Amino acid sequence: MKKNSVKHYSPSPQTNPEAGEGVGGLPPERVRAAAAVADFEASPEEFDDAGATLSASAEPAVTLSLEVDSASHGERLDKLLARHFSEFSRSRLQQWIESGAVRVDGQVRRPRDAVQMGNRIEIQPQAAPESSAFAPEDVPLDVVYEDDTLLVIDKPAGLVVHPAAGNWSGTVLNGLLHRYPGAVSLPRAGIVHRLDKETSGLMVVARTLTAQTDLVRQLQARTVKRTYIALVWGRTYDEGTIDAPIGRDPRERTRMAIVHTASGKPSRTHFRTLATVPLGRGFVSMVMCKLETGRTHQIRVHFESIGHPLVGDPVYFRATQRGQRPAIRVPLPVPYARQALHAYQLGLVHPATGKHMSWTAQPPADLQALIDALDFDSAQADDEDEAWDEVWEGGEAHWEYAGDGDDDDDGDADERDA
Numbered sequence: 001m002k003k004n005s006v007k008h009y010s011p012s013p014q015t016n017p018e019a020g021e022g023v024g025g026l027p028p029e030r031v032r033a034a035a036a037v038a039d040f041e042a043s044p045e046e047f048d049d050a051g052a053t054l055s056a057s058a059e060p061a062v063t064l065s066l067e068v069d070s071a072s073h074g075e076r077l078d079k080l081l082a083r084h085f086s087e088f089s090r091s092r093l094q095q096w097i098e099s100g101a102v103r104v105d106g107q108v109r110r111p112r113d114a115v116q117m118g119n120r121i122e123i124q125p126q127a128a129p130e131s132s133a134f135a136p137e138d139v140p141l142d143v144v145y146e147d148d149t150l151l152v153i154d155k156p157a158g159l160v161v162h163p164a165a166g167n168w169s170g171t172v173l174n175g176l177l178h179r180y181p182g183a184v185s186l187p188r189a190g191i192v193h194r195l196d197k198e199t200s201g202l203m204v205v206a207r208t209l210t211a212q213t214d215l216v217r218q219l220q221a222r223t224v225k226r227t228y229i230a231l232v233w234g235r236t237y238d239e240g241t242i243d244a245p246i247g248r249d250p251r252e253r254t255r256m257a258i259v260h261t262a263s264g265k266p267s268r269t270h271f272r273t274l275a276t277v278p279l280g281r282g283f284v285s286m287v288m289c290k291l292e293t294g295r296t297h298q299i300r301v302h303f304e305s306i307g308h309p310l311v312g313d314p315v316y317f318r319a320t321q322r323g324q325r326p327a328i329r330v331p332l333p334v335p336y337a338r339q340a341l342h343a344y345q346l347g348l349v350h351p352a353t354g355k356h357m358s359w360t361a362q363p364p365a366d367l368q369a370l371i372d373a374l375d376f377d378s379a380q381a382d383d384e385d386e387a388w389d390e391v392w393e394g395g396e397a398h399w400e401y402a403g404d405g406d407d408d409d410d411g412d413a414d415e416r417d418a
Contacts, residue, residue, distance in 0.1 A: 064123040068115045077104065078111035081123070087210045088125075101126045125209075134163055134189075139175030144202065144359050149211045149352040150190075152204050154361040157338050161194035161203070176205060183207070192216055193224075193294065200364045201228070201343025206351070214351035219294070225347035228289040229274075229363060231311040231340035231370065232303050234327025236285040239272040242302040246295040255315060256297045258305045268292040269302045275379035282328030284311060286376055288344070300339060311370070313339040333373040342367055 064085060072080050078097060082090040094111045096102050101124045104115060115121070139159075145152040153172070160167040163174070176189040183189040190206040192215045204224075206212035218224045245264030249257035258264070269289055276285040285308070289299050297316065303309060304316035308327050316339075317329070347358035363371065 062125060064125070066121045068117055068119040068121065070117050072115060073117040074114050076111065077109055077113050077115055080115055081121070085123070087213055089213065096123060096126055099126060134173060134177060135169070136177035136181065137169060137174035138178050139170055139172065141172065141175045141179060144361065148207060149350065150204055150206050150215070152202055152346060152359050155195055155200060155203055156364060157198050157200040157366070160197045162188060162191060180207065186212060193219060195343055196297065198338035199341045199343065200367070202346040202359055202361050203343065204346060204348060211351040215348065218348055222292060223349055225345070225358070226291045226294070226343060227345035228299060229342045229344045230287050230289055230299060230303070232285050232287055232308040233282065233311060233329050234285065234308045235276050235283045236273045236287055236308055242269045242271070242306060243267070244302060244305060246298060246301050256295070256301050258301065265295060266293065267295045267298055267302070269299055275376045277374050277376055277379050279374065280330035282330050284374055286371070299341060311340040312336050332370065334369055336366065336370050340367055340370065
């Protein structure tokens with residue numbers, strides 16, 4: 001008899017937006033102002049390599065100004081600006097001060113300099129120094145939703161999101177620059193998170209710097225809800241949470257792995273098994289995953305670590321915990337050449353309106369063909385999504401696989417992808 005769930009570490013307390021808790025006790029519509037702000041260029045974890053700002057100034061036509069009042073007399077310049085211009089990160093403001101884009105009574109100052117009552121401060125927003133000459137290209141983008149603030153695209157498998165070694169052209173970023181020439185002024189053309197090249201599905205892109213900063217903060221505050229569908233080898237538990245730190249594999253630097261040293265970042269994946277079907281001597285399970293964090297290759301690494309690697313994954317197909325036996329892998333009924341992972345649903349708070357919005361995208365043709373060939377319809381699938389949403393929001397679903405017993409829960413952290 002298969003267990004429904006077991007406990008895996010201690011998950012962090014969750015907030016319940018449906019109950020009006022939001023983040024830090026604030027209602028959901030105020031999440032953006034309450035979220036902890038980290039350096040925009042260095043976060044979220046979706047971009048743990050250096051992000052690129054493309055050229056020119058960010059929202060360049062606007063000059064911001066401020067006159068120092070008595071309450072702000074003696075305050076550090078960077079702290080004052082961060083308090084009054086919260087749409088920009090403090091790190092970005094410090095860069096502008098150091099580059100001379102911020103002037104106090106016409107003079108260049110240092111970030112730590114104190115301001116005096118009556119000083120007039122002028123800011124000319126600038127691009128970050130990491131400028132790159134990425135060229136616009138007519139890359140087809142499947143736009144699911146679009147307005148003046150953001151757009152949501154359904155990325156096909158095989159399309160790279162951001163230029164990097166080996167993929168300097170033909171990316172989502174190149175396509176964005178072609179579709180929206182003004183995106184050249186935004187860091188990474190407005191991209192705030194990314195999907196692996198061979199992972200399909202939904203991702204959001206900002207169209208203004210203010211919206212981009214807001215969406216980054218939502219990712220950090222975990223108010224962006226990302227739901228994935230994956231096919232994994234073996235018979236999985238009915239539901240649970242995989243909570244294990246992820247970092248660069250010390251023995252193979254091109255891989256990520258479960259890392260229990262200081263370099264491992266807390267990572268948490270909630271899942272629910274929708275159906276399991278027999279295949280040859282083994283089984284294949286369809287699972288729905290919700291990310292609480294978003295580390296590089298998180299879903300792929302987590303399911304490999306518990307002995308249920310993703311179907312078709314060419315990199316993560318071994319069990320990595322001592323004593324853990326990987327699920328049996330057998331030939332598939334149809335050709336399939338990538339990890340069976342699709343970003344099925346995306347939900348967030350709209351940066352301009354404050355309203356909750358969500359989108360869904362059905363699996364692409366190759367994944368759907370595999371699902372049909374495996375005949376999941378004949379399995380007894382559990383489709384109680386609403387009930388699971390309640391568990392997810394309340395943070396009550398815990399799961400622990402049999403492991404070493406020395407897995408440290410280092411607390412909470414931020415984001416990247418599956």
